[in-house]
Amino acid sequence: MHRLLYRVADWARRQVWKVRRPSVEGxxxxxxxxxxxxxxxxxxxxxxxxLPPGGGLGSGEDPLDAARRELAEETGIVLAQARLVxxxxxxxxxxxxxxxxxxxxxxxxxxVDGREIVEGAFFALDGLPEALPAGLAAAxxxxxxxxxx
Numbered sequence: 001m002h003r004l005l006y007r008v009a010d011w012a013r014r015q016v017w018k019v020r021r022p023s024v025e026g027x028x029x030x031x032x033x034x035x036x037x038x039x040x041x042x043x044x045x046x047x048x049x050x051l052p053p054g055g056g057l058g059s060g061e062d063p064l065d066a067a068r069r070e071l072a073e074e075t076g077i078v079l080a081q082a083r084l085v086x087x088x089x090x091x092x093x094x095x096x097x098x099x100x101x102x103x104x105x106x107x108x109x110x111x112v113d114g115r116e117i118v119e120g121a122f123f124a125l126d127g128l129p130e131a132l133p134a135g136l137a138a139a140x141x142x143x144x145x146x147x148x149x
Contacts (some may be wrong), residue, residue, distance in 0.1 A: 025098045027067045028054040030143055031079055031106045037122035038140060039106060040129065041074060044118050050129045051136075053077075053117075054099075063100035075120050076111035079104045085146045103147035 030052050031039045040050040055070040057063060068079045082104040089098050112120045123129065125144075128137050 025057040025100070026054055027057060027063050027070055027100045027102055028052045029067045029071045029079065030101065030103045030140065030147075031071060031077060032103075032144065033106045033122045035122070035124075037124050038144065039075065039077065039110070039120060039122050040132075041112065041117045041120040044116055048131050049133060050123075050131055051133065053120075057100070064102060067100070067102035067104070074112070074117045076108060078107040080107045081105045083147045085143050101143050103144060 028051075029039075033039070039053065041053050042048070042050055053071050053074045055066070055074070057066045063084055064082045067082055071077050071079045079102070082102055084100055085103050086101040087098060088101065106122075110120050110122075112118065125141055128140070
């Protein structure tokens, strides 16, 4: 039942954004395990596409705090050594989405909730799944490298 509600809510949000064309802010969390693999998840409402964890920023919320919150909510993973590496503006179903790219290290055990997130896995950069949004596979290495000490 929860998965159906997430799908309906996602569809409704997209319809409103196509008409209202709001400006929104969010975070994309690129978190790596001890082997340097990046975590990607599949949402219940877009179950074929793999994405980094992330979500919206609350009003006045710090992007690093939002990244920690979203990662913990979606995966149970604790974000360590978090760094903001980029901010980009992207179209998100008609909305102007200002995305804060946060990179860090994964601590803890991956546990997806089975409601919003149906699957999560760590992938080597040379073994990313095919079902990625356009441009993401090319952008990941640069974002991760920019965070290297």
